[in-house]
Amino acid sequence: MTIRRMKYILAVAFSTFMMFFSNVSSAQEKHENGEGQHAVAAEKHGESHEEEKTGDVIIHHVLDSHEFHFFSYGDIHATLPLPIIIYSPERGLSVFSSARFEEGKEDYNGYRIVKEKIVPVDAAGNVDASVRAFDLSMTKNVVQMFIGIILLLVIMLSVAKKYKAQGAQSVPTGFQNAIEPVITFVRDDVAKPNLRERYQKYLPYLLTVFFFILINNILGLIPGSANVTGNIAFTLVLSVISLIVILISTDGHFWAHIFWPPNVPFLVKLILIPVELLGIFIKPAALMIRLFANMTAGHIVILSFVSLIFIFGKMNTGAGYGFSPVSLAFTIFIYVVEILVAFIQAFIFTNLTAVFIGQTFESGHGHDDKNGHHEEVFV
Structure with missing residues (x-):
């Protein structure tokens, strides 16, 4: 019981501590980058992206995903992609590797991965609500x-x-x-x-x-x-x-x-x-x-x-x-x-x-x- 209570206390304390300092570090980095760099990023990706917080990284590692992620070093990501299996009554069956999404940066075969959820998109890159998709992937x-x-x-x-x-x-x-x-x-x-x-x-x-x-x-x-x-x-x-x-x-x-x-x-x-x-x-x-x-x-x-x-x-x-x-x-x-x-x-x-x-x-x-x-x- 003592070990369990100590673990709960540490979880709450360090999660709160981590969230506070992650906000500080995120704000500092956004200030250093400046408005011009944000404009370039917005033009490249179609929308502005906030720096990923440490708390989000932790939650990402705890939750389920479509790949095994071992470590990252700069732009190098050591991952083991898993098969994506999507069935849509309108588009049929689609089977491909999760590496096709390139860490969520690219769409593939009319689909996009958003926070580990696969959604159908149209030719313009917008979410297509008229298409139903059933994710049968091996996470x-x-x-x-x-x-x-x-x-x-x-x-x-x-x-x-x-x-x-x-x-x-x-x-x-x-x-x-x-x-x-x-x-x-x-x-x-x-x-x-x-x-x-x-x-x-x-x-x-x-x-x-x-x-x-x-x-x-x-x-x-x-x-x-x-x-x-x-x-x-x-x-x-x-x-x-x-x-x-x-x-x-x-x-x-x-x-x-x-x-x-x-x-x-x-x-x-x-x-x-x-x-x-x-x-x-x-x-x-x-x-x-x-x-x-x-x-x-x-x-x-x-x-x-x-x-x-x-x-x-x-x-x-x-x-x-x-x-x-x-x-x-x-x-x-x-x-x-x-x-x-x-x-x-x-x-x-x-x-x-x-x-x-x-x-x-x-x-x-x-x-x-x-x-x-x-x-x-x-x-």
Whole structure:
């Protein structure tokens, strides 16, 4: 809890600090350039462009895009372009590389990329509202998610193959030594305490969720990679799947307690029933927001510390070099914390999913004893 709170405080503090100084540096640069240079830029590109702020750069690296961007040095951009797949009822199917857009500076095949959204344009370069376009492209989040799926299958199938060849009671060797303790931990500390005798039924799902989130969390820490678990759409799908599993696990006893809580005054029931119904959807929503917020905050903090070097360097070269060791030290520290958070968030999502599933069982809602008293059982 202390590490998480510290990370939130650092995220807010340095994001605010970064936004303030980025405005200052942007204003200074616009003043130095002068009106004449802005006029030339406006004539070349058709409109005036403000200097990109540091905060915008950070958000750009956190969000999804149509290419993997590794680094930039002057006019050199080390990127891995991804395929653009656009279907339009009016224009048909278009498939080409995202490099055709040249970092958003050029239109291609009647399309333009604006803030990672592809819009149709006419021959004059204006947005064509009469053309419908459906973006089916492979963005970096999608590509990396498939990489995570492949890694998950390769790791688990290789471990299962060894167990099948050597027997389940054999001594683990090689990569089994790293995977087996994790599987045992999820089984003994997540599934069994929350699901009791039904844990074997849900253990495959819990293990899949845990390792899938963990692999994507770790992949997201590689420089130049995508922050998949920091994408709200990704966590939304995971939470919806968990909600479906939770609802499938319910029985008549569960819904009876939801719509008519026993041993509760009638007026209290009028308040409690809507709260219980909302709670069914609030619980998976909390899973979605928790994973998304934690993984996004960590990336923002790391990028903020790195950006501070360039912010101070923009104001004064000596200040930039002087602050570099401090910034790098904090960046390495937060990076190590993020590795720990990657495991913690995979565990929290899996554990809370097991808790919510366990609460749908009859034993999770209590039972009436022989004297008619309601006994609450906490799983």
